[in-house]
Amino acid sequence: xxxxxxxxxxxxxxxxxxxxxxxxxxxxxxxxxxxxxxxxxxxxxxxxxxxxxxxxxxxxxxxxxxxxxxxxxxxxxxxxxxxxxxxxxxxxxxxxxxxxxxxxxxxxxxxxxxxxxxxxxxxxxxxxxxxxxxx
Numbered sequence: 001x002x003x004x005x006x007x008x009x010x011x012x013x014x015x016x017x018x019x020x021x022x023x024x025x026x027x028x029x030x031x032x033x034x035x036x037x038x039x040x041x042x043x044x045x046x047x048x049x050x051x052x053x054x055x056x057x058x059x060x061x062x063x064x065x066x067x068x069x070x071x072x073x074x075x076x077x078x079x080x081x082x083x084x085x086x087x088x089x090x091x092x093x094x095x096x097x098x099x100x101x102x103x104x105x106x107x108x109x110x111x112x113x114x115x116x117x118x119x120x121x122x123x124x125x126x127x128x129x130x131x132x133x134x135x
Contacts, residue, residue, distance in 0.1 A: 041133065044133070045130065045133060045134075048126055048129060048130050048133075049130065051126060052123060052126045052127065052130070055119055055122055055123045055126070056123060058119060059116060059119045059120065059123065062112060062115060062116050062119065063116065065112065066109065066112045066113070066116065069105065069108055069109060069112065070105075070109065072105075073101075073102075073105035073109070076101050076105070077098070077101070077102070080098045080101065084098075
């Protein structure tokens with residue numbers, strides 16, 4: 001009778017151990033899946049970070065180009081003023097040339113400002129995506 005009770009007790013313990021072993025295998029499988037998902041998210045995070053860095057560098061380049069363009073515009077304006085002062089020709093052509101240069105410069109500046117705003121918006125969007133994935 002003691003042997004039978006011991007056998008029943010050991011079978012119950014064995015069944016419990018098998019159940020725990022099955023649960024352990026499920027947890028290990030889930031853990032591997034989570035590790036793979038984490039790795040994928042880290043790769044996306046790295047890609048996003050690189051893209052943000054590229055956009056910030058491009059934005060800096062555009063800002064420098066915009067400043068250079070403005071400097072060139074100021075210099076051209078100064079040159080036009082000097083030509084107008086020293087030249088005895090009629091003022092009509094000088095004004096139209098000056099107006100044309102100013103219009104072209106303004107147009108170029110406006111285009112660069114719009115592109116800069118679009119890039120800043122993209123950088124902000126990527127930052128918000130990065131913040132939401134980090135949180």
